[in-house]
Amino acid sequence: MKFLMSILLVGLSAVSCAQNRVSQTEFKKLMKDPSAQIVDVRTSKEVAEGKIAGSTNIDYFSASFIATAQKKLDKNKPVLVYCAAGGRSASAAKDLKKAGFKKVYDLEGGYDAWKE
Template identity: 45%
Template structure:
C-alpha cells in the first residue's frame, strides 16, 4: 500500500462516479432532460439552485433513498451540493444503490454562481 493510498484510504470514488468542472457539467446538463439532483437542505435549495434540479436532501435518511429509488438507475445522475463534500457522499450511496453513472459538480454550487 502506498503512502498516498494509506493517507487517503476511503477517499477515492467508485469508478461509476466522475467529477466534472463547471464548464463540463454545464455542457452535460444542457443536452436535454437529465436527472439532476441538489442534495443540499431545502433551505439551501430555496436560496438558489441550478435550473431543472430536483432537491433530495442527503440528510433525510430513508426519504433520501426512497426519492432516489424513483429515478432511473441506468441513466446518468448529476449531483451537486454547496461545496462538493455532501454530493460525493451521496454519489457513493447511489453506487451502492445500483446507479451506473453519477456525475458530480467539482466545488459544488458555490462554483456555479461565480
C-alpha cells in the first residue's frame, strides 16, 4: 500500500510540474493580468537580440538567480518565465517554485517560438 501511495504521489508531482508549461495562447492570456511578472531568463546577449515587451531579465546562468528573483519579484503574484527554447525556463520555473513562488508559468517553445 505504501508503495502504491508513493507511486501516486510521484505521478501527481510530475503532473503538477507539467501543468506549469503553457502555450503561447495561454501565456498571452496570463500576460493580461496586471499583476503578472514576465521574466526572461536568457543571457543579456540573447536579450539584446529581442525580448517580450514588459519582461524583466534575470539570467538563469547567474549564480545569484534566485536571490535576484526574490529581490525583484513578488512571490504571491504570477511569474511568467521564458528562455530561448524552453529548457532553461523549465529549470528556472522549478527553482522558483522551490523558492516559494506560488504561481509560476513556463512558455512552451520559449522566445524562438514566440517570435515566429
